[in-house]
Amino acid sequence: MQSVFCIHNATVIAGYARMDRSAVLVEGDSIADVFSERRFAQKSFGPQVHLIDAGGAYLTPGFIDTHIHGIGGFGTEDMSAEAILAMSEILPAWGVSSFVPTLYPMPEEDMIRAIRAVVLAMGHETGAEIIGIHIEGPFISPAQLGVQRIEFVRPVDLELMQRLWDASEGHIVSMTVAPELKGMRELALFCNQLGIVLQAGHTDASYENMIEGMQAGIRHSTHMFNAMSRLHHRNPNAVGAVLIQSDLSCEIIADGLHVHPDLIRLLFRDKPEGNIVLVTDS
Incomplete structure (x- = not known):
């Protein structure tokens, strides 16, 4: 089974855009979605999803x-x-x-x-x-x-x-x-x-x-x-x-x-x- 995790409460750098208080959902080796912290709070995640609170830290591509x-x-x-x-x-x-x-x-x-x-x-x-x-x-x-x-x-x-x-x-x-x-x-x-x-x-x-x-x-x-x-x-x-x-x-x-x-x-x-x-x- 592929790993699934969501890093939220992050400052996401995506291309030339900066997204404050946002989340990134990763499924296996792929980024499945990028969304706001507000949307994160509205979502329901199953037990297979590992949630990681970034504490406001920057999240960038490697x-x-x-x-x-x-x-x-x-x-x-x-x-x-x-x-x-x-x-x-x-x-x-x-x-x-x-x-x-x-x-x-x-x-x-x-x-x-x-x-x-x-x-x-x-x-x-x-x-x-x-x-x-x-x-x-x-x-x-x-x-x-x-x-x-x-x-x-x-x-x-x-x-x-x-x-x-x-x-x-x-x-x-x-x-x-x-x-x-x-x-x-x-x-x-x-x-x-x-x-x-x-x-x-x-x-x-x-x-x-x-x-x-x-x-x-x-x-x-x-x-x-x-x-x-x-x-x-x-x-x-x-x-x-x-x-x-x-x-x-x-x-x-x-x-x-x-x-x-x-x-x-x-x-x-x-x-x-x-x-x-x-x-x-x-």
Whole structure:
């Protein structure tokens, strides 16, 4: 028998709407109804329905973290399925229902071990669901490393990309790259054919490099404002390209520390909300 429960007396966030003192009825894996607390009081529920009083707390859809390296002392650098599953167990406490484990540039054999660890964990989650793998590098700019280690940064290498893809068994969903690198058009063609989303990040690209990257198929960008060439009045560079090109979506770490709060407000004023993705990059 499927589980049925109703969370009531909640502040429900549904799309762009906020519904105060409302209830959500869940049947199995599906949301069956959303209604007001007044309607909840008028309803009659059978003994099979578990009632949960939210006490006025916010009730939102589960967060999807598309850029996360680790949490709670566990991470992809552990190169073990157990660490990935520990991440899965911890994340629901922070409202995250699914996530994309993200790898740093490492020696090739370690990257392959880390990728295989994620693949082994998939399907065995007891918490947040793993929905793919994000590779942050190694085809990034030495001039915009952030916390990446320069000895693991590589020029574009399609044979290496093929080996990473094979290790993932088709589960790499996104990859951070520097659009200005030689061979990027060929890499973009390779990844586009496999359905891998390329993200501009850790890049020292000029504005023209960014436009060329978009033409090759780059449609997203990694942690906006961080580890990318700065806006200049004579060259908009990577930051300017993300602001100017409305079709180029972006991540942002909106903790108020990685990016000034007023720049976050500027981004939301400038770009369509549907093209901004909040991430932790934790």
